[in-house]
Amino acid sequence: MLRSSTHPRWADVSRRNLEALLSDHLHCERKAAENALSLVRRYPGPQPFVEALSRLAHEETSHIVQVSVLIAERGLAVRQDAPNHYARGLFALLRPREPDHRVDALLCAALIEARSHERLQLLARGFAEDGDQRLADFYRALGNAEERHAELFVELAETVAPKAEVAARLEELACAEAAILAGLPFAARVH
Ligand SMILES: [Fe+2]
Numbered sequence: 001m002l003r004s005s006t007h008p009r010w011a012d013v014s015r016r017n018l019e020a021l022l023s024d025h026l027h028c029e030r031k032a033a034e035n036a037l038s039l040v041r042r043y044p045g046p047q048p049f050v051e052a053l054s055r056l057a058h059e060e061t062s063h064i065v066q067v068s069v070l071i072a073e074r075g076l077a078v079r080q081d082a083p084n085h086y087a088r089g090l091f092a093l094l095r096p097r098e099p100d101h102r103v104d105a106l107l108c109a110a111l112i113e114a115r116s117h118e119r120l121q122l123l124a125r126g127f128a129e130d131g132d133q134r135l136a137d138f139y140r141a142l143g144n145a146e147e148r149h150a151e152l153f154v155e156l157a158e159t160v161a162p163k164a165e166v167a168a169r170l171e172e173l174a175c176a177e178a179a180i181l182a183g184l185p186f187a188a189r190v191h
């Protein structure tokens with residue numbers, strides 16, 4: 001789904017600043033839950049759509065709890081959320097008219113999940129090399145969940161518009177996502 005790969009140095013920068021990384025990660029999980037529920041607010045039907053997004057919000061909320069436990073275990077503090085230029089750049093691409101807006105909102109969410117999956121897997125590998133098995137296992141488990149979420153968002157988009165149309169738009173947005181990410185500096189954050 002992604003049209004670029006994260007630079008290998010990103011994972012090194014992020015692993016070296018665990019408090020910043022975990023704080024950003026906690027806020028990412030919170031925003032994933034909030035975004036799923038805001039889609040339910042904007043589109044309160046049909047029932048399977050509401051159910052899938054509500055269950056997803058529930059799972060993301062459980063991820064917030066897991067990250068917060070890990071932060072406490074390490075004796076770290078959760079920092080305030082910082083502006084996310086990545087998500088802002090993506091959401092600026094949403095077409096205004098329906099059902100295009102809904103399709104784009106779902107596909108941008110899919111791309112954010114796919115990027116999270118890629119990066120959490122990189123962290124899992126890096127922490128395994130560092131010999132930190134707790135963090136390696138943690139990031140592997142959460143990374144797998146984000147992969148499922150990326151697929152779910154594409155499937156939901158396919159309930160709103162024809163498959164071929166969704167695939168073409170996903171390609172466009174995936175190129176835009178890669179360009180947005182390429183314009184941002186490396187930082188100890190998920191994205
Ligand atoms: Fe999550």
Ligand SMILES: [Fe+2]
Binds near residue numbers: 032113145149
């Ligand atoms: Fe997710």
